[in-house]
Amino acid sequence: MLGRIWEDYFIYLVAAVTLAVFGLLTPNILSAANVVNLLTNAATVAIAAAGMTFAITGGGFDLSIGSTLALTTCILGKLVPRMGVGAAFAVALAVGAVLGTLNGLIITKFKIQTFVATLSTLIIYRGLALIYTEGRDATLYANLGIKVFTSGDIAGLPVPVLLMAMVFLVALGVYRLTPFGVRVRSIGSNLAASRISGIPVDQTIIAIFVITAVTTVISGTLLTSQLLTGNGRVGQGFELEAITATILGGTSLTGGKGNVLGTLVAALLLTIIANGLNLLGLPDQYQRLAKGLIFIAALALDSLGRALRHRRT
Amino acid sequence: MPTAIDIRNVTKTFPGVAALTDVSFAVRSGEVHAVVGENGAGKSTLMKILGGVYQPDRGEIDIGGKRAHIRSVRDAVDHGISVIYQEFNLMPELTVAENIFAADLPTVPFLPLVRRGHLAERTEALLRRLALELPPSAYVKNLSVSQRQMVEIAKALHQDSSILIMDEPTAALTAAEVDTLYRIIRTLKAAGKTILYISHRLKEIFDVADRVTVLRDGRYVGTEAVSSITQDAVVRMMVGRDVQHFYPSAASSGGEVALEVRNLTRRGAFEDITFTVRKGEVLGLAGLMGSGREELMKALYGLLACDAGEILVGGRAAGIRSPRDAIALGLGFVTEDRKEAGIFPLMSVKENVSLNVLRRLSGFGGLSIDARRERALLADYATFLNLRYASEDQAIMYLSGGNQQKIVLARALAAECGILLLLEPTRGIDVGAKAEIYHLIGELSRKGIAIILVSSDLPELMSVSSRVLVIWQGKLTGDLGGSDVDETTIMQCATGSRRFTSEKS
Numbered sequence: 001m002l003g004r005i006w007e008d009y010f011i012y013l014v015a016a017v018t019l020a021v022f023g024l025l026t027p028n029i030l031s032a033a034n035v036v037n038l039l040t041n042a043a044t045v046a047i048a049a050a051g052m053t054f055a056i057t058g059g060g061f062d063l064s065i066g067s068t069l070a071l072t073t074c075i076l077g078k079l080v081p082r083m084g085v086g087a088a089f090a091v092a093l094a095v096g097a098v099l100g101t102l103n104g105l106i107i108t109k110f111k112i113q114t115f116v117a118t119l120s121t122l123i124i125y126r127g128l129a130l131i132y133t134e135g136r137d138a139t140l141y142a143n144l145g146i147k148v149f150t151s152g153d154i155a156g157l158p159v160p161v162l163l164m165a166m167v168f169l170v171a172l173g174v175y176r177l178t179p180f181g182v183r184v185r186s187i188g189s190n191l192a193a194s195r196i197s198g199i200p201v202d203q204t205i206i207a208i209f210v211i212t213a214v215t216t217v218i219s220g221t222l223l224t225s226q227l228l229t230g231n232g233r234v235g236q237g238f239e240l241e242a243i244t245a246t247i248l249g250g251t252s253l254t255g256g257k258g259n260v261l262g263t264l265v266a267a268l269l270l271t272i273i274a275n276g277l278n279l280l281g282l283p284d285q286y287q288r289l290a291k292g293l294i295f296i297a298a299l300a301l302d303s304l305g306r307a308l309r310h311r312r313t
Numbered sequence: 314m315p316t317a318i319d320i321r322n323v324t325k326t327f328p329g330v331a332a333l334t335d336v337s338f339a340v341r342s343g344e345v346h347a348v349v350g351e352n353g354a355g356k357s358t359l360m361k362i363l364g365g366v367y368q369p370d371r372g373e374i375d376i377g378g379k380r381a382h383i384r385s386v387r388d389a390v391d392h393g394i395s396v397i398y399q400e401f402n403l404m405p406e407l408t409v410a411e412n413i414f415a416a417d418l419p420t421v422p423f424l425p426l427v428r429r430g431h432l433a434e435r436t437e438a439l440l441r442r443l444a445l446e447l448p449p450s451a452y453v454k455n456l457s458v459s460q461r462q463m464v465e466i467a468k469a470l471h472q473d474s475s476i477l478i479m480d481e482p483t484a485a486l487t488a489a490e491v492d493t494l495y496r497i498i499r500t501l502k503a504a505g506k507t508i509l510y511i512s513h514r515l516k517e518i519f520d521v522a523d524r525v526t527v528l529r530d531g532r533y534v535g536t537e538a539v540s541s542i543t544q545d546a547v548v549r550m551m552v553g554r555d556v557q558h559f560y561p562s563a564a565s566s567g568g569e570v571a572l573e574v575r576n577l578t579r580r581g582a583f584e585d586i587t588f589t590v591r592k593g594e595v596l597g598l599a600g601l602m603g604s605g606r607e608e609l610m611k612a613l614y615g616l617l618a619c620d621a622g623e624i625l626v627g628g629r630a631a632g633i634r635s636p637r638d639a640i641a642l643g644l645g646f647v648t649e650d651r652k653e654a655g656i657f658p659l660m661s662v663k664e665n666v667s668l669n670v671l672r673r674l675s676g677f678g679g680l681s682i683d684a685r686r687e688r689a690l691l692a693d694y695a696t697f698l699n700l701r702y703a704s705e706d707q708a709i710m711y712l713s714g715g716n717q718q719k720i721v722l723a724r725a726l727a728a729e730c731g732i733l734l735l736l737e738p739t740r741g742i743d744v745g746a747k748a749e750i751y752h753l754i755g756e757l758s759r760k761g762i763a764i765i766l767v768s769s770d771l772p773e774l775m776s777v778s779s780r781v782l783v784i785w786q787g788k789l790t791g792d793l794g795g796s797d798v799d800e801t802t803i804m805q806c807a808t809g810s811r812r813f814t815s816e817k818s
Contacts, residue, residue: 179427186407186415188406189404189406193403197386
């Protein structure tokens with residue numbers, strides 16, 4: 001029992017301690033303006049990580065999302081000037097659903113591991129993005145309507161924060177309340193057993209990859225709204241950020257057990273660290289060093305907690 | 314009595330192997346029908362055909378008098394067939410209720426939302442009907458093996474199937490748990506269910522089945538009423554010859570002390586364990602599941618740390634902190650979990666034997682493996698252990714369980730161990746291979762190797778060992794030698810109702 005609580009809430013402790021440390025070092029981090037800024041920055045990776053939580057809980061990975069993110073910026077960059085923000089966003093979502101279905105079909109029909117399958121589509125989807133934009137920037141400086149996704153607000157609440165809250169509410173509901181949520185945990189827990197139990201394994205896997213792609217399109221839209229540019233080269237390594245947030249949040253790397261809220265907290269934590277190090281004025285190269293060390297410390301603490309319960313085996 | 318399942322001329326071939334050839338027999342409605350045969354006899358293939366996992370190449374199956382085409386798991390369920398497979402098919406990270414209803418969770422009308430309350434109620438009702446005591450909201454990963462077995466049964470029966478197929482249901486159960494299973498089977502039979510029961514353990518078949526069908530090499534051998542046949546006759550049908558001296562005569566009580574354990578304690582697992590094993594002795598270690606016997610064996614091999622006490626090998630304090638230390642001191646270990654921790658499934662037969670002794674087989678100052686010597690090593694053990702494989706480069710996963718087990722044993726022996734720790738060495742392997750393993754244990758003890766054997770199969774443990782230690786809740790409660798070794802005394806010690814120490818001779 002205690003073990004489960006530790007696993008589920010460990011990340012909250014780490015986030016609180018990190019926030020406290022940075023709060024002492026740079027009081028600015030807790031200013032209202034910076035908190036909104038933090039949440040807005042966190043939203044991009046957090047939303048895609050919400051999708052990734054389903055993939056990893058289901059026993060897989062989606063490595064293609066960095067490319068899906070880039071393709072989203074390209075689609076918006078090219079289509080917003082032609083058809084407006086709403087229609088272009090709808091097209092991007094539809095393309096995301098197709099790319100996700102494609103990932104799912106490759107995995108289930110050709111029986112290829114998710115890691116390898118999405119490693120291949122990572123290359124293909126980025127290729128598509130570069131072909132589509134002919135390797136050039138598709139700028140939106142004349143179409144500032146898209147800025148609603150970063151600087152807009154509804155009743156004083158910033159749009160990206162609202163979007164992030166909505167995505168996580170839906171994700172939490174799907175994870176905890178629906179048969180789909182149980183099926184995802186089921187196939188991540190024991191794939192062969194799920195098949196023999198009569199669970200629609202293939203449909204579930206395809207749905208998972210539609211979710212990762214669609215959440216990534218939402219993230220990509222936020223990114224486009226910040227960059228005001230569509231570019232086939234953005235988002236390299238984005239999949240690793242999403243995976244880091246998911247694992248740090250307590251989702252089991254081996255599948256079967258996810259933690260949707262943990263992912264959100266971990267995504268915030270990652271942003272706090274980046275933001276805090278920025279405010280401290282640490283140069284980028286040292287920031288990378290510091291980030292890596294902080295992750296190792298967090299993961300080591302986590303397994304130390306586990307080891308204390310299980311002892312050497 | 315009407316026929317529940319009529320199997321006619323069923324044939325199934327896998328690339329290069331005929332798994333079933335022209336098998337025909339009928340299962341009567343409401344009977345417990347056992348299917349036996351050595352590994353590779355085709356039992357599991359037949360069950361998977363009935364369960365919709367495989368399709369037969371030829372032949373027909375009638376269910377309840379009507380032709381059935383079972384193309385998927387779903388089809389099998391629609392025909393009222395549920396299968397409990399040999400390997401546990403549960404999702405450890407799901408609750409009992411979620412596991413049972415995984416494929417058809419009750420939902421709110423028109424919405425994809427699970428009705429948690431309803432799910433709990435249905436699970437409780439089902440468990441009550443089957444007289445199973447299980448907590449519906451517990452995670453399966455926290456359940457004991459026998460509780461998991463109960464979840465499997467509840468899962469198989471939640472759709473009210475009329476035919477239940479059980480594939481080796483007792484493979485991981487203790488004697489007391491087997492009794493619980495018998496009780497459940499009788500309840501199901503009384504409720505009119507037809508049960509197909511597969512097991513290697515003949516005693517169980519004579520305890521629980523009405524009739525028994527024997528398969529050998531994928532062919533049908535015969536069906537007999539259990540009341541009109543003897544165990545020996547069934548064994549003859551299974552192996553196609555007489556198996557003489559199934560158990561070897563118990564080994565000698567040995568020579569000088571090989572291993573001594575003094576006051577060994579690991580908190581929460583076992584405490585104050587003291588005993589000795591002599592060269593050439595086979596020491597049986599009995600105890601119920603969870604008694605600490607596996608932990609004790611793992612501690613001896615350095616897989617688990619101890620809090621107090623000492624281990625002496627050849628009279629000297631051993632200080633075993635890891636399996637590497639144990640191997641260096643001449644200890645060999647054969648795990649009870651062959652699949653998970655015994656074999657390297659994708660590696661070859663040859664590599665599976667030579668893995669521990671690569672240094673000895675290497676040439677060029679450790680830079681290469683001397684293939685000739687590696688082959689010679691395997692050839693030695695292939696003869697000694699009567700190994701059967703197509704090629705030394707064949708992946709071990711394609712061999713039968715019995716042959717895999719012998720290869721795991723060969724790996725321990727290749728390291729030239731003087732003390733061999735065997736955990737459940739005959740679990741899940743067929744009668745013929747069991748007899749060979751017993752024979753081998755006898756051979757090894759005659760060569761002067763000290764053997765500690767853990768087995769849940771009490772008749773096996775008693776006849777193979779020269780002395781039996783019994784452990785209960787982590788404490789030694791029995792030390793039985795010679796004529797004192799009997800089932801009643803062992804069970805009394807294993808359940809903590811008696812302490813017994815034989816006079817030292």
